[in-house]
Every structure is written in C-alpha cells, then in structure tokens.
Amino acid sequence: MSRRRIAAVVLRQFYLMRGSIARVLPLFIWVAVDMVLWGFITRYLNAISRAGLDFVPTLLGAVLLWDYFTRVMQGVTITFLEDVWSRNFLNLFATPISIGEYVTGLIVSSLLTSALGLVVMLVLATLFFGLSFLGYGAALIPFLLILVIFGLALGVVGSAVVLRLGPASEWFIWPIPALVAPFAGVFYPISTLPTWMQYVGRMLPPAPVFEGLRGIVAGRGVSMPALAWGAALAIAYLVAACLIFGAVYRHAARVGLIARYSAESPG
C-alpha cells in the first residue's frame, strides 16, 4: 500500500473542505444541535424525576456516542460521494491507486473529519450540561473503538451500495443509522424489544456498548465478554464490508460501470 496515494484521497477531501463552508459546517452543526436538544431534554427529565435519577450520563452520553458513530459512517460515504458528484471515477481509477488504498483513504478522511464533530459535542455536553465523559472510565476506549469500527464498516458498505446501484441510490445510505438505532438499544435495554428484534440487536456491535454505558451509570459495571463480542463483530463487519466493496468494484469494472458512472447502473 502506498501512503502517498492514501494521502492523496485525504488531501482531496481537505482541499474540498478548505474551500467550502457548506462542507465544514455539517461536520459539527447537526451534532451540536443534537447536543443542545438532548441536553435540555435530560435537564427536564432530571427536574421531573422523583427518584433523583441523573439522565445526563445515560441519555446525553448515548446521544453523543450515537452521533459520533453516525459521523464516522457519513465521513466515509461523503468522501466517496464527492467522487460520485464530481464524476471522478474514470480519472481516479485510471491511476495506479488500488481499491485497498482508496478505501483506506476514505477511512482516514472519516476518522479526521468525525474527530472534529466529537470535539464539538464533548465541549458542548461538558460545558453546558455537565456530562463527564471520563466518568465512564477505561471502558470509554472500547466503546469508542467498537462504534468507530462499525461506523466505518457501514460507511464502506453504503459506498458499495451506491457504486453498485448508481448515484440516485445515495438516499439509501442516509437513513442507515436511524434504521439500526432501534435494534442497537441506544436509549433502552434490548430486553425491552420483541424477541426477534433482540436477535437482530445481539448481532449489532453497538448493542453491548450502550448496555455497558447503562451498566456503568447504574453501578453494575461493564460485561467484558459482551464488549469483546461487540469488538469481534465490528471487526468482522469491517472486513466483510471491505470485501464487499472490492467485489462490487470488480463487478463494476466488468460491466463497464466505472467508465460510465454518470447514469444509473447497467445492472
């Protein structure tokens, strides 16, 4: 793998952002709005709760982690979609870049851009609503890692979907986090769900993260085997996502889609 070619993909994204406020603002504006909205909701819930519960570390913490996961996924897909929107596939894939280098470039771009969103969320949640991120302890590291890896996996799969089905299919990938959230138990234990939804939830890496988060707040601690299962699942999904992207690319090169990627998929 050539680090220079990977850097070229990242540099292109940096150039685009440097010259466009419309690209920079969405990196943090929506997550900031979410923090403010959920910050006030948790304040209200704290005020009306007779049990003296603190909703900040459970609800606001969950929103923060979920928004970060969403930013990671969208960081991959938006970097990929820039090539779709600028009809750049022919220029790009006629260079010596390999699919591994390209996907790595998408991932590095996503990690850098999503970090900006995370910092903004942390500042808002800590300064204005008293969320102590460090209160989660060392478990925060596996929490973030699992969400990052799974977010990258969904981003790579979403990009593969657009590559396979054509530019109009980008609307399939925007709602993916909203579709996953009910199964992943972001705001409630997955035991709340019907049995079939619990089965789906157990196959989603974020589920043990949010179970763990609630466990810490409730003083039960984190189930390390559950976190290990979540991490293993996330890694497996990322590997599978990269393989799927490679297979979709090879199909696209076989049917001529790379060279003429401005209309819909030829099938």
Added chain:
Amino acid sequence: MPPEQHVLDVNNLHKIYAADIVAVDRISFHVARNEIVGLLGPNGAGKTTTINMILGVLTPTSGSIRIDGIDIARDRRHALERTNFAAVYAVLPGNLTIEENLRVFGMLYGVARLQQRIDTVVERFDLAYLRNRRTGVLSSGEQTRVSLAKAFLNEPKLLLLDEPTASLDPAAADDVRRRIRAYADEANVGILWTSHNMYEVAEVCQRVLFLSHGSVLLEGDPRTLPSEHGHKTLEELFITVAREPLTLAAP
C-alpha cells in the same frame, strides 16, 4: 518493429458485455515509442471500450494488454504508473483548483519532485495565470488544457487521448494539437489518439487503425491509406468504413 520498442501491445483483446454484445472482437495492435497512432471508427465501433480496457477501468473478457512490457492484468500499479489519458468526457473535478487537482493526481500517479513537475506542465499548457482557479469555471479550451496537463504530469510512456479536441473551436484545437505534438516529441511518448476529425488525424498520426464492429478493419498510413482503397480522402474512407465495411478488405 521489435516488441521491446512498443509502449503498448494489445493481443487478442476481446470484450463481451451482458446479452452477448461483442464490443471488441479479438483485436491486436501495438503503439511504438515516439509514435502517434489513430484509433478510428464510427460511434459504437469499440474505440472507447478499447481505451477503457487499456486504462484498467474495464476488465477484458479475454486477451492481454502490455504497457511498456508490463501486463496490466498482473501488475496494474506499475502498468498504470506509465500511462495517462485525457478525454473530452473525463474533465477533472470542477470543485478543485488546477493546482489542487494536479497535486492530488500527481500523488496518485506517484510523481517525483511533484511541485517542479506541476510548474512544468502548468507552464507548458499556458495555465500559470489560472492555476488557483477552480477547473469547473474554466472554458472548454482551458479545461482541455488542464486535462492534458494532468495527462503529461507523470511523464507517461503511453498516452491515451480520446477525442481531445472534440469540444474546441478550430483555432483552439490547432493550439492543443501543437502543444501535444511538441511535448510528445520531447517526452519520447507513444500516443493512441481517437478522433472523428479526419483532418486532425491526417495531420498528427503516423499510422491509423480503423475499427468497425469491434474489429480492426484497416491499418496503415493516413496519408496513403485512402488511395490504397480507392478514396480521395481519409474522410471518404471513414464514411465507407461506417456505412459499407464489408466492401473493404480486412488486413
């Protein structure tokens, strides 16, 4: 000409799309160093399909492509490091400046001493005064020059030009042809050039290949080929290839 002097060797190249559509039918040809070869034919003859396979963005059904002696199917990276292209339908991302585009593509092609190289091609294609302008706001002629600057950025051994002057007025087209020829002479590059402008082809190409229905129908010197087949001009010969290919002998 010995194969070691070829920058491009295409052997039995074959491409079938779904529904058994034969786009390219077992064609073989070569391009030598310092040679400009015209790839001609009517729309749908298989020119762009052939170029896409040489660029590695379309997988052949069978056959082989060697660029500067390197089989693209076995060693895509090294083969494509020696290649570049410009096509009227493949403009560079319009949301980046010329300088930014050249830097990104220079890194993708692994160009050494990149800044120096960018300065050279920007100067050569008269883009210095535009280098911080976004390519999307440039005129057709300027965008063509930017595509050519990108195409020469990595000092390719093989250059593929797919209708490089198609969107230009005659004066701008003449200017672009002169720049390409001047640079090609210096850089010892082999060029595969497609065009529907037979005047242009006769002016720049040393040899032409006529494609029809995915096969090479004729091959030869564009200045003598018409008379060899009973035509006065290359344009007349082109029209015969397009309308009555069966009246012409296969090579």
